[in-house]
Amino acid sequence: MCSGHYIWAIFFFASLCSASLANNAKINFREKEKKVLDQILGAGKYDARIRPSGINGTENAPTLVYVNMFLRSISKIDDYKMEYSVQLTFREQWTDERLKFDDIQGRLKYLTLTEANRVWMPDLFFSNEKEGHFHNIIMPNVYIRIFPNGSVLYSIRISLTLACPMNLKLYPLDRQICSLRMASYGWTTNDLVFLWKEGDPVQVVKNLHLPRFTLEKFLTDYCNSKTNTGEYSCLKVDLLFKREFSYYLIQIYIPCCMLVIVSWVSFWLDQGAVPARVSLGVTTLLTMATQTSGINASLPPVSYTKAIDVWTGVCLTFVFGALLEFALVNYASRSDIHKENLKKKRRDLEQASLDAASDLLDTDSNATFAMPLVRHPGDPLALEKLRQCEVHMQPPKRPNCCKTWLSKFPTRQCSRSKRIDVISRITFPLVFALFNLVYWSTYLFREEEDETF
Template identity: 85%
Template sequence: MHLHTLFVIVLHVLHFSFCANVKVNFREKEKEILDQILGPGRYDARIRPAGVNGTDGPAIVRINLFVRSIATISDIKMEYSVQLTFREQWLDERLKFNDFGGRLKYLTLTEGNRVWMPDLFFSNEKEGHFHNIILPNVYIRIFPYGSVLYSIRISLTLSCPMNLKLYPLDRQICSLRMASYGWTTDDLVFLWKEGDPVQVVKNLHLPRFTLEKFLTDYCNSKTNTGEYSCLKVDLLFKREFSYYLIQIYIPCCMLVIVSWVSFWLDQGAVPARVSLGVTTLLTMATQTSGINASLPPVSYTKAIDVWTGVCLTFVFGALLEFALVNYASRSDMHRENMKKQRRQCELEHAQSMDATSDLLDTDSNATFAMKPLVRHPADPMSLEKARQCEIHMQPRPNCCRTWLSKFPTRSKRIDVISRITFPLVFALFNVIYWSTYLFREDGEDS
């Protein structure tokens, strides 16, 4: 019994030793396999792989991406920066090797020039670089049945033409385009990997945008030299409106409301009303120039231009309103002086008429002839007829005219009307503005 147990233990030890030796020998065979399939005269990296089933058709390269981060989206430069892991996979039957019963899953290379590589480039790229810390972030895996997987981490700055008509209530579509530079579709075709060709990191955070969705598509291009295979990813970004509400819209509303304070100041407070109007106008102009400095000079009108333009018009209108009030105030003073002079003249004329009437009464010869024909100016019948004519000529009273009659001067009436008109018109503008730009259908241009 003890001999049998000892014999079993010896067999296990020999088995493990044999497996360990086989494993070590197996790893040492990787160099032999690489020399066998990539040695001189055995593999030419200048020749593209064969097509499907070894035919002369185009080589099929399948693409998939992993978006690691999106750093910035610049409105003024119309570009965005992205860091991604880019992967290509294709079949090259010249690279088949013995996997020793599944023990050798794949071979790993770090030199891309030893095997054939697709000549893919990013057509809308402005800048780009590889990552070499601590070592180059790239690898090539060769599988036993000849499949090749190429993976690399890169950072790109890509152009993104934007339509800013609805800014800052807009959505932007930024594309990532990949195409073949030299091989036409007769030799090389790019396809998206089946399943999930594009992945995005879960905790992706952008300061002023939200990534709503992304779509994959094909964008083959035809030129004078042939047709080239092309893939693209459309990233749909929605601009975060809360930032602009706090930084632009609310301050502009406050400046417009502050400009209305001059309507409640006394019309004689000229320095206060002028300084208030000029200060709000300059502040609004500074706000507008600051907004335009962060945007490209486009030829069309943006939603923010409509807002700042109307707000600037209201502030400027409040300043012009004071100029009109000042002019009306001087006219009221001139009219009041003219009334006083007219009353003085009428009083002097009445006194002269009274003196003349006294002289006529003392003249006995003219009394009996003139009294039946001439009536005294203060005659009750004449006054009654004049009063009836004035009542007949006066317009019918209404509520607005009755309310305005409480303010005797035109300058005061202008201020009172402005207190009501300016807020009502501004509120109407807000209703039209927000209903036009905010409650719109997706993809609708202003």
């Protein structure tokens, strides 16, 4: 029984000893890490103002900085200001021979710093940046890792608003290429060279959602620039965005088509319904003009014609044409009424003269008229019969489809105005359908041809 107690006491004492040794080892390990930091970054041992040496410690060779990034989100793409906003994790990696240290047999993988001014940093800047800021909640989102071989990894999370010059000729059937450019501000290529890190230098978050665009693809490239002060290293990322057409189809194209079709209702109203036809034409014209101005308000005032300008301009022309058609119908109606009144007056005068002549004949009872048995060549009745025979002897003409269709509307009061309405019922939809065919075939094919990346 006593031996059992001794065994448990020895086991408990051994566990306490091992825990204290482990704590001491941790304390000693942190102490060694502190000593390594003081050894490589201590006062008078490292100067952050001097750039690292080149490859293999070559003093005259430029420092190589490898860049990669992770696109976290793209918040907006502004057509009016021609800019876009992006949040990314930006990383740079280079080798500084002065920062080599003993890894304690592989136990010390890297050293972590949060103060960027403790070591030398590349003077990289974003050349097409408009606005930008760091993230400091809850702590500054930045770290520096120093590896035993002297390699330095710098990582920071930033948000940027970048300029994106756009070509809106095919708007809203367009694709836009927005770039992100990074360059050295003061070091020339003789001292500093930026390179893309091999193997997937740009990563994009999964399920990237944009309200009106889709990120189709991206491409990394180099964009070194030469100035009066020298040649500077530059990197760029080209992002290809495709505009989502469904939004514009619902908000612009379908409403414009509906307004054009509503303006055609005027062709089916009676010519005498002047207030109804005028109010319908003016209302659709004002609505179409408001729609056009609302579309242009969200776009920059560019000097060239956009695809949406062609669409709204033609739709506005069709609505205005429907209003002018009623003006023509009204004029034709009044002209037909005037002609019909003139014909009626002429018939009344002829009838009055015939009545007067018959009255004179009836009153002259002494006059006797002998009807000749043979008609003279100049006799009106003989001439009329001769014309009828010539008409019957002429060969029959081929029926004309248009004349046959228009003959359904006999000559009467306002017949010409009625025919204008009937012709407009067919002509306007046919011309609008032809315009749609030409418009969509032209801009869809141009979209495919202009898709260069």
